[in-house]
Amino acid sequence: xxxxxxxxxxxxxxxxxxxxxxxxxxxxxxxxxxxxxxxxxxxxxxxxxxxxxxxxxxxxxxxxxxxxxxxxxxxxxxxxxxxxxxxxxxxxxxxxxxxxxxxxxxxxxxxxxxxxxxxxxxxxxxxxxxxxxxxxxxxxxxxxxxxxxxxxxxxxxxxxxxxxxxxxxxxxxxxxxxxxxxxxxxxxxxxxxxxxxxxxxxxxxxxxxxxxxxxxxxxxxxxxxxxxxxxxxxxxxxxxxxxxxxxxxx
Ligand code: GLP
Numbered sequence: 001x002x003x004x005x006x007x008x009x010x011x012x013x014x015x016x017x018x019x020x021x022x023x024x025x026x027x028x029x030x031x032x033x034x035x036x037x038x039x040x041x042x043x044x045x046x047x048x049x050x051x052x053x054x055x056x057x058x059x060x061x062x063x064x065x066x067x068x069x070x071x072x073x074x075x076x077x078x079x080x081x082x083x084x085x086x087x088x089x090x091x092x093x094x095x096x097x098x099x100x101x102x103x104x105x106x107x108x109x110x111x112x113x114x115x116x117x118x119x120x121x122x123x124x125x126x127x128x129x130x131x132x133x134x135x136x137x138x139x140x141x142x143x144x145x146x147x148x149x150x151x152x153x154x155x156x157x158x159x160x161x162x163x164x165x166x167x168x169x170x171x172x173x174x175x176x177x178x179x180x181x182x183x184x185x186x187x188x189x190x191x192x193x194x195x196x197x198x199x200x201x202x203x204x205x206x207x208x209x210x211x212x213x214x215x216x217x218x219x220x221x222x223x224x225x226x227x228x229x230x231x232x233x234x235x236x237x238x239x240x241x242x243x244x245x246x247x248x249x250x
Pocket of ligand 1: 037038062127129135137
């Protein structure tokens with residue numbers, strides 16, 4: 001996993017936006033996997049500065065609460081419209097967000113898996129990490145080969161949302177996420193330092209689903225100093241990033 005350490009949450013968002021815009025410049029009809037949470041909000045604010053850049057982007061997302069429709073302010077669909085889609089140019093036919101307001105979550109899961117195949121796979125998947133090591137809503141113990149499916153949430157996850165959300169969600173699987181061509185994990189704040197350390201330097205295990213990213217051929221974690229503070233090889237990662245080979249280098 002490539003580790004990029006930035007001074008603070010603002011610089012982290014700048015770096016993440018730079019990576020997304022570079023992907024958009026390379027492929028204007030990028031298949032972009034979105035993530036919710038407080039962490040990517042700064043990224044979405046920066047993406048909004050180029051509204052035209054999203055006209056041909058195909059949008060997917062990681063997860064959604066069971067039973068919540070896009071008009072529910074607690075839904076992740078509402079989150080994406082509030083923080084990104086309402087501010088950029090996009091085509092409705094290109095929005096493939098998981099829906100929680102369906103009768104059959106398994107059918108919805110299969111539908112989105114099929115759509116990902118039809119568009120040729122996800123090019124860039126944005127990720128955050130839960131304090132328990134989840135990615136999407138792949139809670140600890142999730143199979144590292146799992147596909148998009150309904151998932152029961154940990155009581156701690158429900159409590160994190162103030163208890164005002166359902167116990168059930170639909171989430172892209174760890175295996176589905178791992179098929180994205182590029183993964184961009186964002187983590188900020190001291191409360192993420194411990195789990196970031198386990199994700200990057202700990203053993204790969206379903207107990208910490210985010211550790212699967214160690215097996216991904218092209219995953220980067222953009223961290224702020226606080227989230228990186230417990231990494232044993234922090235200085236080495238900074239050295240590698242400062243000295244890495246870059247396209248066009250002589
Ligand atoms: C939720 C989402 C995750 C996200 C996590 C972290 O649980 N399902 O996809 O990564 O929150 O959120 P935050 O960035 O607010 O810490």
